[in-house]
Amino acid sequence: MNEMLLVVMLAGRRAVIPAVVVNSVIELGEVTPVPRTAPHIAGLAALRSRPLTLIDCALSLGLDREPTDCRTCRAVVVEHEGHLYGLMVEAADDIVAALAEPGPLGADPGPGWSRVASARIETEAGALPCLDIAALIAGPEEALAA
Amino acid sequence: MDDLLAEFVAETREMLGALAGEIVAWEANPDDRARLDTIFRFVHTVKGNCGFFDFPQLEALSHAAEDALADVRAGHRRADSRLVDAVLAVIDRIGVMIGEIERGEPLSEATDDVLIAALAGELDDGAISQIGSVRHSPVTPAAEQRTIRLPVDLIDQVMSGVSEMVLARNDLARRMQSLGADTGLEAPFARLSALIAEVRDAITRTRMRRIEGLFSTFPRLVRDLSAELGKQVFVEIENGEVELDREMIELIRDPLLHIIRNAVDHGIEAPAERLAAGKREAGMLTISARQSGNTIHIGIMDDGRGIDVDKLAAKAIAAGTHTPEQIVAMSREEKIDLIYEPGLSTAETVTAISGRGVGMDVVRANIEKFGGTLEIESLPGEGTRFLICVPLTLSILPSLTVEAGGQTFAVPRSYVEEIVSTAGGNLEFAQIGERRYLTFRDRRLACISLGEALRLERNDDPTLFVILRLGWGDLYALEVDRIFDHHELVIKPLSPGIMKSGLFVGCTQLDDGTPVLVLDVAAIGYGAGLPRELHRPSAITAHAAPRAEREGLRVILFRALDGERRAIAMSVVEQVERAGAAAVRRPGPDAQIVLGEDILPLAGVPADVELPERITVLRLCEGGERIAYAASEVIDIATLDGVLKRVNGQTHVVGVTLIDGETAELVDCHALFASQAAHTPGHGTLTCRLDGDETWMRNFLGPIIEAAGYRIVDEGPADVAFVEGDIGDKDECEARKAIRLRSAPGPADGPDSIYRYDRAALMAALLRAGQELAA
Numbered sequence: 062m063n064e065m066l067l068v069v070m071l072a073g074r075r076a077v078i079p080a081v082v083v084n085s086v087i088e089l090g091e092v093t094p095v096p097r098t099a100p101h102i103a104g105l106a107a108l109r110s111r112p113l114t115l116i117d118c119a120l121s122l123g124l125d126r127e128p129t130d131c132r133t134c135r136a137v138v139v140e141h142e143g144h145l146y147g148l149m150v151e152a153a154d155d156i157v158a159a160l161a162e163p164g165p166l167g168a169d170p171g172p173g174w175s176r177v178a179s180a181r182i183e184t185e186a187g188a189l190p191c192l193d194i195a196a197l198i199a200g201p202e203e204a205l206a207a
Numbered sequence: 208m209d210d211l212l213a214e215f216v217a218e219t220r221e222m223l224g225a226l227a228g229e230i231v232a233w234e235a236n237p238d239d240r241a242r243l244d245t246i247f248r249f250v251h252t253v254k255g256n257c258g259f260f261d262f263p264q265l266e267a268l269s270h271a272a273e274d275a276l277a278d279v280r281a282g283h284r285r286a287d288s289r290l291v292d293a294v295l296a297v298i299d300r301i302g303v304m305i306g307e308i309e310r311g312e313p314l315s316e317a318t319d320d321v322l323i324a325a326l327a328g329e330l331d332d333g334a335i336s337q338i339g340s341v342r343h344s345p346v347t348p349a350a351e352q353r354t355i356r357l358p359v360d361l362i363d364q365v366m367s368g369v370s371e372m373v374l375a376r377n378d379l380a381r382r383m384q385s386l387g388a389d390t391g392l393e394a395p396f397a398r399l400s401a402l403i404a405e406v407r408d409a410i411t412r413t414r415m416r417r418i419e420g421l422f423s424t425f426p427r428l429v430r431d432l433s434a435e436l437g438k439q440v441f442v443e444i445e446n447g448e449v450e451l452d453r454e455m456i457e458l459i460r461d462p463l464l465h466i467i468r469n470a471v472d473h474g475i476e477a478p479a480e481r482l483a484a485g486k487r488e489a490g491m492l493t494i495s496a497r498q499s500g501n502t503i504h505i506g507i508m509d510d511g512r513g514i515d516v517d518k519l520a521a522k523a524i525a526a527g528t529h530t531p532e533q534i535v536a537m538s539r540e541e542k543i544d545l546i547y548e549p550g551l552s553t554a555e556t557v558t559a560i561s562g563r564g565v566g567m568d569v570v571r572a573n574i575e576k577f578g579g580t581l582e583i584e585s586l587p588g589e590g591t592r593f594l595i596c597v598p599l600t601l602s603i604l605p606s607l608t609v610e611a612g613g614q615t616f617a618v619p620r621s622y623v624e625e626i627v628s629t630a631g632g633n634l635e636f637a638q639i640g641e642r643r644y645l646t647f648r649d650r651r652l653a654c655i656s657l658g659e660a661l662r663l664e665r666n667d668d669p670t671l672f673v674i675l676r677l678g679w680g681d682l683y684a685l686e687v688d689r690i691f692d693h694h695e696l697v698i699k700p701l702s703p704g705i706m707k708s709g710l711f712v713g714c715t716q717l718d719d720g721t722p723v724l725v726l727d728v729a730a731i732g733y734g735a736g737l738p739r740e741l742h743r744p745s746a747i748t749a750h751a752a753p754r755a756e757r758e759g760l761r762v763i764l765f766r767a768l769d770g771e772r773r774a775i776a777m778s779v780v781e782q783v784e785r786a787g788a789a790a791v792r793r794p795g796p797d798a799q800i801v802l803g804e805d806i807l808p809l810a811g812v813p814a815d816v817e818l819p820e821r822i823t824v825l826r827l828c829e830g831g832e833r834i835a836y837a838a839s840e841v842i843d844i845a846t847l848d849g850v851l852k853r854v855n856g857q858t859h860v861v862g863v864t865l866i867d868g869e870t871a872e873l874v875d876c877h878a879l880f881a882s883q884a885a886h887t888p889g890h891g892t893l894t895c896r897l898d899g900d901e902t903w904m905r906n907f908l909g910p911i912i913e914a915a916g917y918r919i920v921d922e923g924p925a926d927v928a929f930v931e932g933d934i935g936d937k938d939e940c941e942a943r944k945a946i947r948l949r950s951a952p953g954p955a956d957g958p959d960s961i962y963r964y965d966r967a968a969l970m971a972a973l974l975r976a977g978q979e980l981a982a
């Protein structure tokens with residue numbers, strides 16, 4: 062059985078997240094901003110009674126962009142180290158099957174991507190980078206500190 | 208019954224139940240080592256537990272059994288049938304005693320001495336058979352309080368399920384509101400709400416216990432310790448109302464005791480040394496608890512000599528753990544942290560109280576083991592403060608919701624001292640550079656704009672201030688734009704990315720499901736530049752001239768609820784604590800206050816003054832009588848040396864004197880206790896027996912007699928007996944005084960006979976009898 066992957070649109074590029082780690086994909090309602098925190102943490106939302114920390118993935122890439130609009134984006138809900146996170150991406154519609162095992166990235170995929178992409182996977186929709194959820198959550202500052 | 212006692216009874220019962228099978232097996236085969244061990248463990252546990260409570264009989268018995276069994280275990284003695292019989296008799300007897308303890312009865316007199324002698328193997332066969340009869344005497348088991356043990360995980364799971372139910376109910380309520388009236392769902396919804404509330408209360412109670420139970424043992428501990436060491440230590444306990452997971456209370460008990468012992472032993476100096484240092488003679492130990500999100504902050508602060516870092520450093524070098532070069536490079540904070548090095552102690556000599564080789568390293572390790580932290584701050588000559596933070600899993604936090612910069616935040620209510628507004632028009636401000644100060648009860652409090660602290664908008668014309676009290680008594684005023692409401696909020700942990708800012712302790716949801724951040728008010732205060740000073744109410748007097756040679760009356764200076772400065776003799780003040788206004792009954796001359804499990808008369812409450820939300824209570828104690836005195840705050844400890852001017856028309860005030868240039872009224876302790884004593888004459892030392900129509904006497908007469916200070920006995924000799932007219936003289940000889948009652952009004956048929964509804968004559972007779980007996 063080939064691994065199923067969720068295709069997301071991030072900073073105008075396609076990438077995949079392994080479907081097994083995805084809790085759900087939701088549209089966001091009211092978002093509570095969190096003052097004085099890292100820029101890529103967009104705020105808090107609630108998934109039933111659990112708090113959902115929203116990660117603006119485009120800012121987490123370290124790209125100099127406008128914050129993603131909460132009303133038009135999709136949030137991919139994942140659980141990481143006991144906390145729920147909503148990864149904000151521009152679109153998350155397709156599920157595709159992997160055609161091969163993940164392989165090395167190859168040439169430098171460009172600023173930001175080299176940190177958040179962990180591997181390259183051949184899929185039914187072509188070759189796509191696989192996102193590293195921990196790196197997305199940590200954001201660009203963490204990478205600088207490390 | 209006391210919680211602890213109930214637990215002791217339940218635990219012992221549980222062990223007895225489990226032991227029943229073992230006993231039979233042991234009886235059949237006394238050489239069975241495993242059974243012997245089980246029984247030994249049982250008596251050992253019982254002995255250990257009753258040392259904690261005051262059951263000397265039970266302790267003696269279990270101790271004797273433990274000794275005998277220890278001999279058998281060590282091979283010094285064989286478990287012959289006599290010993291087995293004796294041990295089994297002891298176990299049965301423990302069961303009977305536990306029943307009596309549970310019912311609150313005094314422990315019955317029994318053949319305990321015989322049992323103990325039998326255990327020691329000093330009895331002949333005749334006595335042994337007597338034991339047999341003791342053993343098989345019928346024991347009627349009391350209605351047991353049924354208990355089971357549950358894994359904490361399971362309770363956690365139920366608890367979080369209940370939290371979800373509360374949110375689902377709130378959601379439902381909101382949707383029903385939008386449907387408009389008359390949906391026909393109101394009644395079932397109300398029922399559902401009530402049920403959920405009930406379940407939530409019950410499940411919360413299973414885990415939570417007030418920290419007061421633990422704190423209330425400290426004043427006594429400190430008193431004994433300081434007496435032993437020849438020191439004077441005054442204990443202030445604050446906010447014992449914080450509730451904590453009962454497991455957590457057990458876990459923090461030992462670390463707290465250790466720190467308190469250290470503070471009294473090493474921290475606080477001897478009186479002479481204190482006076483020489485310009486401090487007041489009695490040291491001050493403040494123990495406080497605050498709830499903040501999922502954390503309980505427990506502060507222990509003394510105003511002693513502080514940690515001698517140089518001595519610590521020297522010891523570290525001597526012990527070879529650090530090189531002199533390393534020490535030189537260390538900051539003072541790093542040197543203080545040396546206290547955590549195993550085997551280092553600043554005490555010159557090892558005393559019986561602390562310094563027995565259990566160091567701060569062990570204390571800290573024990574606290575960290577359950578996810579807590581320990582911080583130490585110390586200033587030489589000024590004192591030391593320990594801050595223990597322990598997690599409180601799954602807490603329901605009473606909070607205040609406020610708005611700043613257009614966003615809603617929650618503030619844990621345990622920090623909120625008061626809310627003040629400029630709307631009243633009588634707030635006084637001062638401006639030091641960019642910092643605004645608010646005058647609050649004679650103290651200038653720094654104002655911190657919540658909007659600015661969070662890098663939102665700063666409101667330049669703030670009107671609302673939340674006065675916050677941090678763990679150490681540091682106060683500051685938080686400027687907010689709006690104040691919404693009090694809520695009981697379920698706190699959820701935040702992801703590490705958000706926690707990194709250090710400004711929030713958790714997150715919660717309002718009724719409509721919106722997430723709201725819970726503020727870490729301490730971090731905001733200190734982050735905005737609030738100085739981390741050791742808060743000492745007597746800071747001013749510390750600079751004043753030493754008062755060693757003064758021989759005046761030591762008093763506690765406080766501000767009464769009516770705003771007057773008053774002083775009260777320090778010797779009568781047992782404890783100072785803070786209480787909510789809700790604990791006060793009937794403000795006015797007959798006011799009472801509920802403190803822990805006591806109901807005390809409360810003096811110092813004017814009838815026409817509205818009580819503040821929280822008051823300071825001085826617990827006064829003299830000759831076994833206790834009175835509480837209400838105050839708004841304790842100002843200082845002082846020595847009376849001025850002239851006392853009498854004032855007329857003031858009740859409970861002896862006179863007025865000058866302390867530090869300001870007038871203060873000296874409370875008349877004699878009048879206070881005298882008025883109290885008038886209500887309880889006799890102290891229940893005299894006994895009274897009721898002979899006659901039992902129901903009437905018990906129900907009608909009993910309460911009056913008890914209120915008059917008599918203890919009612921069922922039979923046997925008594926000091927006073929009430930006798931109904933038609934009962935003969937035969938009982939009278941058993942009472943020192945008899946009061947005869949008759950059921951018909953009209954002329955008396957005897958010299959000492961009173962109509963039973965002639966209340967005045969009854970009371971007079973009772974009083975006369977009491978006076979004659981006392982003479």
